[in-house]
Amino acid sequence: MPADMEEEGSLAxxxxxxxxxxxxxxxxxxxxxxxxxQVAGLLGISRNTxxxxxxxxxxxxxxxxxxxxxxxxxxxDEAAVIDIYRTRRVIQRGAVHAATLGHxxxxxxxxxxxxxxxxxxxxxxxxxxxxxxDFHRAMVEFCDSARLSACFDLVMAELRLVFGQLADxxxxxxxxxxxNAALYKLLLEGRTAEALxxxxxxxxQSERSVLAALHRRRAEPPVRTEPGASRTNRR
Amino acid sequence: MPADMEEEGSLAxxxxxxxxxxxxxxxxxxxxxxxxxQVAGLLGISRNTxxxxxxxxxxxxxxxxxxxxxxxxxxxDEAAVIDIYRTRRVIQRGAVHAATLGHxxxxxxxxxxxxxxxxxxxxxxxxxxxxxxDFHRAMVEFCDSARLSACFDLVMAELRLVFGQLADxxxxxxxxxxxNAALYKLLLEGRTAEALxxxxxxxxQSERSVLAALHRRRAEPPVRTEPGASRTNRR
DNA sequence: TCAATATAGATTGTTGAACAATATCTTTCT
DNA sequence: AGAAAGATATTGTTCAACAATCTATATTGA
Numbered sequence: 001m002p003a004d005m006e007e008e009g010s011l012a013x014x015x016x017x018x019x020x021x022x023x024x025x026x027x028x029x030x031x032x033x034x035x036x037x038q039v040a041g042l043l044g045i046s047r048n049t050x051x052x053x054x055x056x057x058x059x060x061x062x063x064x065x066x067x068x069x070x071x072x073x074x075x076x077d078e079a080a081v082i083d084i085y086r087t088r089r090v091i092q093r094g095a096v097h098a099a100t101l102g103h104x105x106x107x108x109x110x111x112x113x114x115x116x117x118x119x120x121x122x123x124x125x126x127x128x129x130x131x132x133x134d135f136h137r138a139m140v141e142f143c144d145s146a147r148l149s150a151c152f153d154l155v156m157a158e159l160r161l162v163f164g165q166l167a168d169x170x171x172x173x174x175x176x177x178x179x180n181a182a183l184y185k186l187l188l189e190g191r192t193a194e195a196l197x198x199x200x201x202x203x204x205q206s207e208r209s210v211l212a213a214l215h216r217r218r219a220e221p222p223v224r225t226e227p228g229a230s231r232t233n234r235r
Numbered sequence: 236m237p238a239d240m241e242e243e244g245s246l247a248x249x250x251x252x253x254x255x256x257x258x259x260x261x262x263x264x265x266x267x268x269x270x271x272x273q274v275a276g277l278l279g280i281s282r283n284t285x286x287x288x289x290x291x292x293x294x295x296x297x298x299x300x301x302x303x304x305x306x307x308x309x310x311x312d313e314a315a316v317i318d319i320y321r322t323r324r325v326i327q328r329g330a331v332h333a334a335t336l337g338h339x340x341x342x343x344x345x346x347x348x349x350x351x352x353x354x355x356x357x358x359x360x361x362x363x364x365x366x367x368x369d370f371h372r373a374m375v376e377f378c379d380s381a382r383l384s385a386c387f388d389l390v391m392a393e394l395r396l397v398f399g400q401l402a403d404x405x406x407x408x409x410x411x412x413x414x415n416a417a418l419y420k421l422l423l424e425g426r427t428a429e430a431l432x433x434x435x436x437x438x439x440q441s442e443r444s445v446l447a448a449l450h451r452r453r454a455e456p457p458v459r460t461e462p463g464a465s466r467t468n469r470r
Numbered sequence: 471t472c473a474a475t476a477t478a479g480a481t482t483g484t485t486g487a488a489c490a491a492t493a494t495c496t497t498t499c500t
Numbered sequence: 501a502g503a504a505a506g507a508t509a510t511t512g513t514t515c516a517a518c519a520a521t522c523t524a525t526a527t528t529g530a
Contacts, residue, residue: 010302010483012290036511046485048283051512055247055287059294061382067245068492068511086380090333094325145321147296147393151386158382245512271482281514286483303482303521 026164031075261399266310343373
């Protein structure tokens with residue numbers, strides 16, 4: 001559990017990274033408004049610099065900017081999740097089709113499967129979730145396209161945002177360790193059709209559980225203005 | 236040919252739109268450095284606001300930001316074009332698979348085909364190019380995913396950037412009017428397999444011609460520093 | 471002459487303060 | 501209570517300044 005954090009790049013880049021982590025970890029509530037002065041103070045950067053950061057995060061879909069109203073934490077709803085999984089289906093089916101035996105992504109996937117199994121044994125669900133994401137990210141690399149991978153990363157970041165906003169981020173990924181292992185094996189053996197079928201199975205099941213968890217969340221938050229919550233205090 | 240330009244949103248958004256157009260129209264050279272003070276003066280906005288704009292355009296892939304060196308016009312090379320077409324293949328194949336008869340995208344495609352034929356007759360290649368893009372963009376809407384469409388838009392914007400940087404932006408799209416028409420007809424008739432095959436044909440041919448044109452460009456520019464050209468003067 | 475180095479100049483990175491425009495909250499009036 | 505009016509806070513944008521970094525020029529040494 002190294003908290004790493006490599007010091008590099010402009011202050012804005014670093015700040016963007018920090019906020020991104022906070023978002024993913026659910027530090028802010030879904031739809032919460034991010035006040036410029038508050039967050040600037042929190043990160044110890046100027047308001048101008050923070051605005052650049054907001055622009056970055058907004059174009060990554062993690063923040064929603066409303067003119068004259070400010071920046072709000074993205075609050076993916078049911079429709080968003082469905083949209084995300086539609087995107088995943090297209091991209092990952094493409095990945096399965098592009099899969100070849102010699103591709104380095106295969107080795108990566110294998111390593112990730114093994115590690116995920118370890119983490120599951122250790123009960124480290126946090127890590128299992130991350131490894132699951134990495135597994136699928138590695139899979140997309142079969143396509144050998146930086147842009148497609150970037151697009152996938154974007155969508156997955158949004159999905160992580162959803163996870164961060166859920167209460168029981170725990171064993172949400174647990175069932176997929178085996179599925180991933182099976183998927184890997186099928187790809188290794190070049191059984192494309194079966195891999196496709198299993199992928200579909202995975203996506204459907206995963207989508208369902210996320211939607212269900214989302215519904216469970218919907219019940220909690222009591223008051224909220226419109227695109228975002230108003231609750232100001234937080235520390 | 237209305238030059239439209241709707242006045243809306245923040246100054247930064249408008250400015251981003253303006254620069255984006257300039258980039259696509261080839262106003263700036265590939266790899267050219269965009270000086271903050273210069274461009275800020277050109278657009279009549281402050282340097283701080285411009286920085287936000289740069290961050291937006293950079294995350295859209297139209298600009299490349301190098302720390303402490305500034306922002307440069309993206310200069311997609313051969314590898315980038317190949318990457319772009321790989322992305323297109325995955326997404327657009329997905330679109331063909333998702334195509335259904337009742338989908339509104341079909342009507343859009345039909346309208347665009349007709350209009351493109353008109354423009355071709357009129358010799359308006361500029362419009363033919365735009366309509367060709369729109370046709371394929373409409374096609375992606377079969378997937379019914381805003382995120383996937385956004386991803387596609389990003390890639391297509393980069394492709395337009397390449398076109399803008401080419402000398403003979405003319406009849407580059409001319410051959411595809413008929414291809415698109417045929418593709419539309421196949422989709423209309425629900426002949427998925429054939430549509431897929433034709434799509435592949437289109438993508439291969441288009442990719443080839445773009446790469447060829449890129450090579451032709453490569454011959455011209457004489458000097459250049461590293462990630463971008465250095466030629467400062469421009470008006 | 472050529473290359474390494476020092477020096478001066480320009481550009482980016484970042485900040486703080488200021489003000490207009492807009493939104494949000496509070497009070498008042500009917 | 502609901503609407504209108506005013507007060508307050510927040511965003512949008514600019515400006516001026518300065519540190520950090522890069523770039524080009526001049527200088528020096530072999």
